Amino acid sequence: xxxxxxxxxxxxxxxxxxxxxxxxxxxxxxxxxxxxxxxxxxxxxxxxxxxxxxxxxxxxxxxxxxxxxxxxxxxxxxxxxxxxxxxxxxxxxxxxxxxxxxxxxxxxxxxxxxxxxxxxxxxxxxxxxxxxxxxxxxxxxxxxxxxxxxxxxxxxxxxxxxxxxxxxxxxxxxxxxxxxxxxxxxxxxxxxxxxxxxxxxxxxxxxxxxxxxxxxxxxxxxxxxxxxxxxxxxxxxxxxxxxxxxxxxxxxxxxxxxxxxxxxxxxxxxxxxxxxxxxxxxxxxxxxxxxxxxxxxxxxxxxxxxxxxxxxxxxxxxxxxxxxxxxxxxxxxxxxxxxxxxxxxxxxxxxxxxxxx
Amino acid sequence: xxxxxxxxxxxxxxxxxxxxxxxxxxxxxxxxxxxxxxxxxxxxxxxxxxxxxxxxxxxxxxxxxxxxxxxxxxxxxxxxxxxxxxxxxxxxxxxxxxxxxxxxxxxxxxxxxxxxxxxxxxxxxxxxxxxxxxxxxxxxxxxxxxxxxxxxxxxxxxxxxxxxxxxxxxxxxxxxxxxxxxxxxxxxxxxxxxxxxxxxxxxxxxxxxxxxxxxxxxxxxxxxxxxxxxxxxxxxxxxxxxxxxxxxxxxxxxxxxxxxxxxxxxxxxxxxxxxxxxxxxxxxxxxxxxxxxxxxxxxxxxxxxxxxxxxxxxxxxxxxxxxxxxxxxxxxxxxxxxxxxxxxxxxxxxxxxxxxx
Numbered sequence: 001x002x003x004x005x006x007x008x009x010x011x012x013x014x015x016x017x018x019x020x021x022x023x024x025x026x027x028x029x030x031x032x033x034x035x036x037x038x039x040x041x042x043x044x045x046x047x048x049x050x051x052x053x054x055x056x057x058x059x060x061x062x063x064x065x066x067x068x069x070x071x072x073x074x075x076x077x078x079x080x081x082x083x084x085x086x087x088x089x090x091x092x093x094x095x096x097x098x099x100x101x102x103x104x105x106x107x108x109x110x111x112x113x114x115x116x117x118x119x120x121x122x123x124x125x126x127x128x129x130x131x132x133x134x135x136x137x138x139x140x141x142x143x144x145x146x147x148x149x150x151x152x153x154x155x156x157x158x159x160x161x162x163x164x165x166x167x168x169x170x171x172x173x174x175x176x177x178x179x180x181x182x183x184x185x186x187x188x189x190x191x192x193x194x195x196x197x198x199x200x201x202x203x204x205x206x207x208x209x210x211x212x213x214x215x216x217x218x219x220x221x222x223x224x225x226x227x228x229x230x231x232x233x234x235x236x237x238x239x240x241x242x243x244x245x246x247x248x249x250x251x252x253x254x255x256x257x258x259x260x261x262x263x264x265x266x267x268x269x270x271x272x273x274x275x276x277x278x279x280x281x282x283x284x285x286x287x288x289x290x291x292x293x294x295x296x297x298x299x300x301x302x303x304x305x306x307x308x309x310x311x312x313x314x315x316x317x318x319x320x321x322x323x324x325x326x327x328x329x330x331x332x333x334x335x336x337x338x339x340x341x342x343x344x345x346x347x348x349x350x351x352x353x354x355x356x357x
Numbered sequence: 358x359x360x361x362x363x364x365x366x367x368x369x370x371x372x373x374x375x376x377x378x379x380x381x382x383x384x385x386x387x388x389x390x391x392x393x394x395x396x397x398x399x400x401x402x403x404x405x406x407x408x409x410x411x412x413x414x415x416x417x418x419x420x421x422x423x424x425x426x427x428x429x430x431x432x433x434x435x436x437x438x439x440x441x442x443x444x445x446x447x448x449x450x451x452x453x454x455x456x457x458x459x460x461x462x463x464x465x466x467x468x469x470x471x472x473x474x475x476x477x478x479x480x481x482x483x484x485x486x487x488x489x490x491x492x493x494x495x496x497x498x499x500x501x502x503x504x505x506x507x508x509x510x511x512x513x514x515x516x517x518x519x520x521x522x523x524x525x526x527x528x529x530x531x532x533x534x535x536x537x538x539x540x541x542x543x544x545x546x547x548x549x550x551x552x553x554x555x556x557x558x559x560x561x562x563x564x565x566x567x568x569x570x571x572x573x574x575x576x577x578x579x580x581x582x583x584x585x586x587x588x589x590x591x592x593x594x595x596x597x598x599x600x601x602x603x604x605x606x607x608x609x610x611x612x613x614x615x616x617x618x619x620x621x622x623x624x625x626x627x628x629x630x631x632x633x634x635x636x637x638x639x640x641x642x643x644x645x646x647x648x649x650x651x652x653x654x655x656x657x658x659x660x661x662x663x664x665x666x667x668x669x670x671x672x673x674x675x676x677x678x679x680x681x682x683x684x685x686x687x688x689x690x691x692x693x694x695x696x697x698x699x700x701x702x703x704x705x706x707x708x709x710x711x712x713x714x
Contacts (some may be wrong), residue, residue, distance in 0.1 A: 004390045008397050011595060019383050019392045026380035033361045034675065035376045037554035037600065038693075040365050073430035073556060074577065077591035081575040105576070112575050192592055197394035199430060199556045199594035218438040218469050219462070220431065234434035235549055237556035238368060239596055243394065318391065336395075 005341035008319030009150050009294060010172065011192035012334040018246040022197075025242060036242055041235050049242050050231060056248040057204055060257055061181030070203040070223070070231045071241045076171045076190035077105065078221075079201060083167055083186065084110040086223050088141050089213050095119045095140040095164070100127040100149040101325065106169060110144070119143070126326075127152045129286035138163040142185060142209075148173035150193075151323040153296030153330065154289045159183055165209055173293045174202070175251060176335055177261035185209050193293070194335045196244030199237040251335065260335050267333045267342045268292040274346040280304070280353050284328060298328035301356070308352050315348045317341075362698035365676030366507050366651060367529065368549040369691040375603040379554075382599060398595050406599050407588060413605040414561055417614055418538030427560045427580065427588045428598045433528045433547035434462065436558060440524055440543065441467040443580050445498050446570050452476045452497040452521070457484040457506040458682065463526060467501070476500070484509045486643035495520040499542060499566075505530035507550075508680040510653030510687065511646045516540055522566055530650045531559070532608060533692055534618035542566050550650070551692045553601030556594040608692065617692050624690045624699045625649040631703040637661070637710050641685060655685035658713070665709050672705050674698075 006013040029036035030045045039046060054069040072078070083106070088094045093115035096107045099122055110116045120134035127149060136143045143162055146169045148155040155173060159166065165185025174189035181187060186205040192198040203223070210224050219225045219233070226233050251260060272290060275283045275297045284296045299305055312320055322328040331345060363370040386393035387402045396403060411426040429435070440463070445451045450472035453464045456479055467473045477491035484506060493500045500519055503526045505512040512530060516523065522542025531546035538544060543562040549555040560580070567581050576582045576590070583590050608617060629647060632640045632654045641653045656662055669677055679685040688702060 006391060006395055008395060011395055011398065011592065013395045014392065019394065022392075022394065023380045023383035026376050026383060032675075033673075034363060035371065037376065037379065038363055038365060038368055038370045040676065041368065041555060073432055073594065074435065075430055075591040075593075078431065078577045081577055085575075109575055109577075112573055190592060192595075197596055198398060198592045199597055216469055218442075218466055220435045220438055220466075234432040235368065235547060235555045236432075237430065237594060237597065238549075239554050240556055240594065316390075318389075319397065 005315070005317045005344050006319055006337065007317060007331045007333075007341070007345070009323065009330055009332045011198045012194070012332055013336045014196070014243070014247060015250045015336045018243060018250055021246050022239075022243045036239060041232060041238050046238060049245050050236070053241055053245040053248065054231065056245065056252060057202060060175055060248065060251065061179065061187070061204060063181040063204060066206055066208060067181070068205055068207050068223075068227045070226050071200050071236060071244065072203065072226060072231070073199065073237045074201065076169060076188060076201050079169070079188040079203065080106040080109040081113070082221050082223065083144065083188070084113040085215065085217070085221050086213065087165075087167070087186070087209055088114040090114060090215065092141040093117055095137055095143040097121070097131060097134070097143065097145045098123060099130060099146050099154065100152055102149065102169065102171070103144075103146045106144055106146070122154075127154065128284060130154050130156050130289040134160070136160060136162045136164060140164045142167045144169070148291055148293050150294045150330075150332070151325055153285045153291045153294045155291035155293065157289070165206070173291070175248070175257060175260065176264050176293060178257040191240055191244050196247050197240050199240035200244055202244070247336075263339065264292045264333060264335065267337065267339055268295060270339070270342050270346060271295045271331055271333060274349050278349050278353050279357050281349065284326075293333055295331045295333060296322060296326070296328060304356055307356060311352055312345065312348050315344055317345055317348065320345075362672070362674045362701050363676055363694065364674060364688045364690075364698070364702070366680065366687055366689045368555045369551070369689055370693045371553070371600070371604060372607045372693045375600060375607055378603050379596075379600045393596060393599055398589060398592050403595060406602050407593070410598055410602040410605065411588065413602065413609060414559060417532055417605065417608065418536065418544070418561060420538040420561060423563055423565060424538070425562055425564050425580075425584045427583050428557050428593060428601065429560065429583060429588070430556065430594045431558065433526060433545060433558050436526070436545040436560065437463040437466040438470070439578050439580065440501065440545070441470040442572065442574070442578050443570065444522075444524070444543070444566055445471040447471060447572065449498040450474055452494055452500040454478070454488060454491070454500070454502045455480060456487060456503050456511065457509055459506065459526065459528070460501075460503045463501055463503070479511075484511065485641060487511050487513050487646040491517070493517060493519045493521060497521045499524045501526070505648055505650050507651045507687075507689070508682055510642045510648045510651045512648035512650065514646070522563070530648070532605070532614060532617065533621050533650060535614040548597055548601050551604075553604050554597050556597035557601055559601070604693075620696065621649045621690060621692065624694065624696055625652060627696070627699050627703060628652045628688055628690060631706050635706050635710050636714050638706065641683075650690055652688045652690060653679060653683070653685060661713055664713060668709055669702065669705050672701055674702055674705065677702075
């Protein structure tokens with residue numbers, strides 16, 4: 001089998017050793033002679049997985065007392081609703097920064113629940129940059145930002161100062177660089193980019209933010225219920241949490257956020273250097289807002305796309321086409337993607353230029 | 358390795374061949390040279406999984422046009438809220454049958470959303486029987502029942518005639534016996550008993566029931582949104598759906614609901630025969646309402662429990678302790694449990710009687 005170079009935008013690449021361990025756990029988990037898929041989530045073996053997963057998140061984000069970590073089903077899209085449901089007071093309002101499709105989905109759900117104000121937006125330039133220098137109103141219940149926008153390839157390289165709690169959707173760049181969790185009030189992320197497989201969503205939140213809305217709550221949408229249940233109010237997405245734990249273990253073992261931040265910087269610098277150098281490609285986003293996770297680019301001669309597609313597929317590369325909303329190309333450089341895979345891609349881009357420029 | 362006899366109440370036993378295929382897909386899915394855990398859910402390979410999963414549900418339940426099948430995250434507990442959210446009119450009310458803890462959770466969520474009426478209950482005898490002969494009011498928006506109650510070991514062996522749509526929580530006996538889906542308006546079930554691993558919930562519903570509440574809807578709680586998105590409005594729980602598909606394939610290949618109904622009857626008859634015969638054990642539920650899925654029983658000399666526990670553990674049996682709310686024992690006899698495992702257990706019970714009676 002030819003080694004694959006997986007640039008998928010998500011669900012994305014996971015470390016080979018994690019996949020191996022996940023595969024083994026499907027047959028025999030923890031030497032129980034039982035599959036992880038057929039044991040009680042209340043067994044001490046799975047309780048240990050849940051505990052370790054939550055502890056690893058706390059350690060990596062540098063958050064401590066007063067913080068809670070949950071792993072829930074339903075995807076980050078459910079968090080678009082749960083955040084305002086739990087934090088937006090009936091008489092209050094929430095501030096949102098609009099950086100694209102996912103931010104808009106979050107805004108839409110918040111509007112169904114209460115009052116919102118979009119305080120900054122990059123819609124005017126099709127979300128190809130990240131708004132900066134905006135003021136966050138001190139009377140908002142919270143401000144919601146999206147740290148990385150996969151579709152457009154933009155990323156916040158600095159987080160705003162805020163007089164109110166910052167809620168951050170980190171679905172596509174969680175644990176990809178050193179981040180001080182204490183600057184936020186709530187962080188959420190679907191597992192399926194840097195953390196694990198689809199099916200689990202991580203929520204880290206300051207517990208003191210809860211209980212202020214006066215809203216009559218549905219249990220499954222109530223963070224307090226899940227906290228009380230130790231993230232097991234109901235049967236959790238066992239397998240996705242286990243694989244997330246393995247991935248976080250891998251991250252910690254190799255050097256944590258400092259290590260991965262350096263590695264991701266190297267990958268994205270290599271990638272953008274080639275995009276900028278190569279006469280047949282051009283980047284699509286404001287240079288200062290380029291994402292270390294998703295490098296988006298288009299071809300200067302779009303009629304050559306089929307030729308390029310043939311070449312990278314032959315090199316064992318997969319998942320390089322851009323999001324269906326914007327087209328072009330997108331190289332997703334998530335944590336588990338090896339530096340070597342980026343070099344394979346830039347080599348293909350160079351060979352392509354040599355042949356067709 | 359000693360073969361394990363897995364009587365876990367859920368997540369429960371899955372077919373060995375399914376676990377093997379799941380394990381392989383973690384490394385190389387569909388000969389893509391990529392793990393199932395790291396490919397796009399919008400790839401044609403996973404689209405095929407989703408399509409087949411939904412088609413298998415339709416085929417097994419005998420439902421056709423006008424029905425929709427979804428596989429969502431969040432667990433059956435999220436359905437406790439989604440059912441009334443989508444079906445309970447602001448001016449209407451929903452009828453509920455109270456058969457235990459899970460039914461109560463469903464009732465609690467419905468009450469948060471609108472008006473409910475409990476039309477029958479077995480609370481008077483600690484849920485050890487299934488209410489019968491109750492009348493379903495013709496002006497209710499729907500009636501909600503729970504077909505099997507894992508904690509108490511009760512099961513509905515006949516479904517009521519109803520003038521309004523029946524909503525049935527089949528989490529713990531889905532696909533365990535021949536059932537005509539057309540008798541219902543909506544069926545939901547967490548995957549983790551008979552259908553697959555934790556993390557996915559199946560919902561089969563008649564589309565004509567939707568759109569009648571006038572409620573302003575949150576996207577993720579709106580069945581219509583998920584139907585429109587082909588059960589992929591957001592990233593679905595990919596792995597759990599895949600393993601569910603494998604399990605449904607296994608079921609169909611072996612003879613479908615008729616085959617499994619016969620096999621489950623054989624297992625439960627063997628189990629209850631031993632409970633009734635053995636002088637050291639006694640069943641805990643009304644005989645006519647005994648569950649084919651969860652046989653609950655207690656010891657006549659509870660002081661001997663440690664001795665019995667030792668014996669069944671030595672025989673390679675796991676997951677036999679009763680739910681923490683009721684104690685005693687519970688043999689869960691889900692679809693994938695082999696007839697042989699039941700015989701191993703009844704042999705242990707006989708040897709135990711011989712030694713201690």
